[in-house]
Amino acid sequence: MEQWFNLLRSPIHNLDTTTQEWVYRSFSRFVFKDIYFIVNDCGLAQDIVQEAFMKVTEKGPRLRSDTNIQGWVRRVAQNTAIDFLRKWKNNRQIIGRINDNTYGVAQNEISVASEVETRVRNELLHQAINELKPGYRAVLLSFYLEGKSYRDICHELNLSESVLSQRLARARKKLSQHFLKKWADYDEQA
Incomplete structure (x- = not known):
């Protein structure tokens, strides 16, 4: 598992296609549940995973320290999900549905997890x-x-x-x- 964390530290475009796919699948499995608990929508969570992966692969090679790369990856993914919710804040229908239906469930799921x-x-x-x-x-x-x-x-x-x-x-x-x-x-x- 630690192998793909180290690969996030190198430019993703320098890796072969098979390795890129493996790194993305590993990343997705690692952060999907955290993002899903925040947005409670599978399709939306997958989109946010992709956006978070892009951020991580862009900033990963510039990291100065790899002491807690797992925590950093998780935090980037969660912040990406939260940023998404903030972008949609003006649309009351979507944010209302997310807050009313899922936020309480997500908080409960997070506390159970x-x-x-x-x-x-x-x-x-x-x-x-x-x-x-x-x-x-x-x-x-x-x-x-x-x-x-x-x-x-x-x-x-x-x-x-x-x-x-x-x-x-x-x-x-x-x-x-x-x-x-x-x-x-x-x-x-x-």
Whole structure:
């Protein structure tokens, strides 16, 4: 999945046709549900996906940082949908239909989707914590879940503060690696 994000960073016209289609399909699958929840119209959502894709492929090569390209892509798509709604604001019939029939449903759907995502994220986080070495797991749980101070943990585990600090840093890094791998695997399955 991360492959097509990287391809968004290169000029799309330099890619072969098959790769361009694959990138577009991947992009569409990634943002369609977000856009659909905003406009609640399949055809309109597809049009907005195309417009958002054009924006992303135009601005992607000029991005300075790729730390959160997924979030950036999602935000561009959502802003494109919102911009569309703003353009049509003067036409009361269309905006009235969108607001009356779909905005409430979309907000409800987004909150349900967010709740499901939070539950899945928490489950994957717990799985990732359980995969850590017992020493890493102990310091993470003591510090973050039990709220113990460095001094208490050092006394409990008979460690110096520098060793504890280093162990916590390594534990966070390992946890991040385990969790991100699980999240990416889950996202590809979804």
